[in-house]
Amino acid sequence: MITPARKSVVFDFDGTIADSFGISLTVGNQLAQEYGIDPVTPEKLERWRHMSSHDILKEVNLPLLQLPIMLHRFKAALQAEINNFPFILGMRETILELWDQDYILGVVTSNSAENVQQFLNHQGMGHLFEFVESCPYYMGKQHVLKRIARQHQLDRQQMIYVGDETRDVDAAKKFQVQSVAVTWGFNSPTTLSDRQPDHLIDHPRELLKIAAQIN
Template sequence: MLWQLDGAPGVKYQLVIFDFDGTLADSFPWAASVVNQYAERYRFKRIDPAEHAELRNYDARRLMRHLGVRMWRVPGMARDVRKRMAQEIDKIHLFPGTSNMLQALADAGVLLAVVSSNSEENVRAVLGPENVARFTLFKCGASVFGKAPKLKAVMKKCRVTPEATLLIGDEIRDAHAAQKVGMAFGAVAWGYTNPEALQSLHPQEFFTEMSDIAAKVVGRSGA
């Protein structure tokens, strides 16, 4: 179904919700550089860089089993990593083309939101003031498997139905969260998870380049 938003014909979704890390922000190189520093404290297996390609095929639960991460340790580790990122936020950058893409969506009247496991402070710092102003809502600090309630909260606040909403993310757990609340999922090819693993989930949208997002959602390249 196509929606008419602010006089812009052919807009496919009223609300687009973004994951942050691996979708808008290129934070994987930083995360890969620090993760083993937490292995001893949180008692999980150190990651051999040679494993990265294979681990990109795993969903979060399988990855945690592989590394021996205990679920009850995850909240504490997540807080430590978010705090560390805040201290080194200058090392995290948006993927090329992100700002233009967000502007194209905003210009078409699409509502924008972020649902992330990262902190709102970190998300806002990396986005910068101009991009932050394009968003209607931020729901951050989600637990590893706790995005679905935040997705529902965003839709309720924006008064948009699941059928008119798209979640864009780079992980298998993003696809599962979208499915759980009945919204469409758009997978990106440039994030953490192997694109083939994401395509096997049959997402409603698949984006190989950042400019594809605006092209498919509002019919503009956003380049």
């Protein structure tokens, strides 16, 4: 008898699972000063929430050769603070219920895999996730989704990717899996809606209904 493929729910981390924004902003502005980049003010932040990830990256105007180095330093600096990140309200319970229902759970993130695994272990939930993978670039998560689907034998027709930024929606669309955009993270609901995700949700528990409808 052929065993039916298990459905999978793959998450972004920052702004989707964990409320990392305040700490990340502080760390990011400290690095910006070192690199001679203007700090992120509340006014700039509000404007960025209504812009695509690609347009934000262009506005920052950091030389491409420096971007990987800065991102590496940013992830390293976050490690000291990772255990202070709180869960998004309702996300812990939603993840536990998805796991109880035998969904494969994973993370594809621009943060480091070590940071995310440390956070999950600290929360007593590291064993719930089959994989935690880091994307080495600011854009291009679709390539990591493709690789983990192959490595873990995931059926893209029974897979959803959950994230809070336009680049998460873009990655899901390019890899041709269902995209779930969440309104509690970085990009504004209107900006996410303009990207035409398959689903736009306001609370983690809405994931349970969406996951149940995966064919």
